[in-house]
Amino acid sequence: MILPTISSSKRLLIFIITGFYFSPNLSISLLASPGNPNSHAEKLEFDDKKIPEFYPNLTEIYAKMDSLCAKYPHILHKEQIGVSSTKAQPIWALKLSDNPERSEDEPAVLFSSLHHAREAIGVLFTLHFLEEITRVYNSNPIAQELINNLSIWVVPVVNPDGYEYMFQHTKTFPWWRKNIRNYYTRKRNMGLGVDLNRNYNFNWKNGGGDTPSSWYYRGQSAASEAEVQAMQKLALRENILAGATFHSYGELVLFPWGNYYTSPDQDILYEWAKGIANRLEKKDGRDTYDIGMLDGLAGQSSNWMLGQLRAADFTFELGTEYFPDQKEVNKVLHQTRKSVMFFLQNILHTGIRGHVVDFQTGKPVVARILVEGLEASFIAERNSEEMFGRFERLMLPGRYNLTILAKGYCPQFMPEIQVQKDEVTELTVFLMREESSQLDATH
Ligand SMILES: [Zn+2]
Numbered sequence: 001m002i003l004p005t006i007s008s009s010k011r012l013l014i015f016i017i018t019g020f021y022f023s024p025n026l027s028i029s030l031l032a033s034p035g036n037p038n039s040h041a042e043k044l045e046f047d048d049k050k051i052p053e054f055y056p057n058l059t060e061i062y063a064k065m066d067s068l069c070a071k072y073p074h075i076l077h078k079e080q081i082g083v084s085s086t087k088a089q090p091i092w093a094l095k096l097s098d099n100p101e102r103s104e105d106e107p108a109v110l111f112s113s114l115h116h117a118r119e120a121i122g123v124l125f126t127l128h129f130l131e132e133i134t135r136v137y138n139s140n141p142i143a144q145e146l147i148n149n150l151s152i153w154v155v156p157v158v159n160p161d162g163y164e165y166m167f168q169h170t171k172t173f174p175w176w177r178k179n180i181r182n183y184y185t186r187k188r189n190m191g192l193g194v195d196l197n198r199n200y201n202f203n204w205k206n207g208g209g210d211t212p213s214s215w216y217y218r219g220q221s222a223a224s225e226a227e228v229q230a231m232q233k234l235a236l237r238e239n240i241l242a243g244a245t246f247h248s249y250g251e252l253v254l255f256p257w258g259n260y261y262t263s264p265d266q267d268i269l270y271e272w273a274k275g276i277a278n279r280l281e282k283k284d285g286r287d288t289y290d291i292g293m294l295d296g297l298a299g300q301s302s303n304w305m306l307g308q309l310r311a312a313d314f315t316f317e318l319g320t321e322y323f324p325d326q327k328e329v330n331k332v333l334h335q336t337r338k339s340v341m342f343f344l345q346n347i348l349h350t351g352i353r354g355h356v357v358d359f360q361t362g363k364p365v366v367a368r369i370l371v372e373g374l375e376a377s378f379i380a381e382r383n384s385e386e387m388f389g390r391f392e393r394l395m396l397p398g399r400y401n402l403t404i405l406a407k408g409y410c411p412q413f414m415p416e417i418q419v420q421k422d423e424v425t426e427l428t429v430f431l432m433r434e435e436s437s438q439l440d441a442t443h
Helices: 058-071 121-135 141-149 160-168 226-237 266-277 301-309 326-348 435-442
Strands: 012-015 076-083 090-096 108-113 151-155 182-185 188-192 242-247 252-258 290-295 312-317 352-358 368-371 390-393 398-405 412-419 425-431
Touching: 058 076, 058 090, 058 121, 058 160, 076 226, 090 121, 090 226, 108 121, 108 226, 108 326, 121 141, 121 151, 121 242, 121 326, 141 326, 151 226, 226 301, 242 301, 242 326, 252 266, 252 301, 266 290, 266 312, 266 326, 301 312, 312 326, 352 398, 368 390, 398 425, 412 425
Parallel strands: 012 290, 108 151, 108 242, 242 312, 252 290, 352 425
Antiparallel strands: 076 090, 090 151, 182 188, 252 312, 352 390, 368 398, 398 412
């Protein structure tokens, strides 16, 4: 284990699976111990509470998505990306972009909500974001720039079965968190549900609970759950560059990762987490959201996004309770939208971007985009994608040495590439075939 080296005037918190957090000067061994959900301090507080009327049920969420798609078909398109584990309900992704039905040569972003059933403020936010940005598309140049130059994927309901179940079982706390996959052994019910945000295929075996009765049950194997498979498949297919998943609660912005080898992207993730959190005022108005590191030894979506795709992915813990009242919700939605717009502009205007093409044919090449000092054996490399040969790397300002590698081609070394603040460095990389490959091609 390597301890995080970050220091800052802003309080840095390590968030762990119990929902409690410790400051980093506490023993790191604390982080590895799974929490006991039964000791959750909120138990009494929630016993008699009802879900406020304005929270939409699943049918109402889907109706809202459909009405937005019908109203703005030129920038919003719905695609089924999978089905839920138990009831085989569709899992929908909305693509927000100009020409949304076409695959365009644009960096891709992925937002999600409702991994956890009771964290409904997340879906209130993703719907609010879609509604507002589509509404102002014609008049607001920032919305236009983002929609025209990015492919923004939004999965409002990752866990439809769990959300439905939660609405049907509101009498007792704690309201539902997981999906509703049932586990039986010798006809004995071992417990219900997998924590979808402990089921992603990155450090899966180290995180969450290992018995089905745990609120944090990680499932029988990595990415065993159809909901998680759908998310991973979409993210890989679109070569997602950055993203966020909206959970509740705690007034925190979390980034991957602590309690694991320090990621080569830690500096930029930390900078961005600060920028995002600084735009989110807490309910009491006295401070902005705290930032924290996710426990890297758990199959959480943000860990997977960074570990498998090198995507800059953040976990928002919105609000101060699972079902805040309308007043708190309004404040959260407004501020989260501002911080997400800031995040999207950062994505669009940071680092290097370009294409890798075959020198002779001009055709796109899938290549490894290696940046000296920013690669490590425990984290995936970032590749150019297949359709256009497009690549992106999000990097802080500085000078970088790049090496572009592809099978059958001569390595291309690109020294001293300058990255400026708020400005993308555009590159086109022409790869020459290796001699033997050229000979092969003539046969
Ligand atoms: Zn959550």
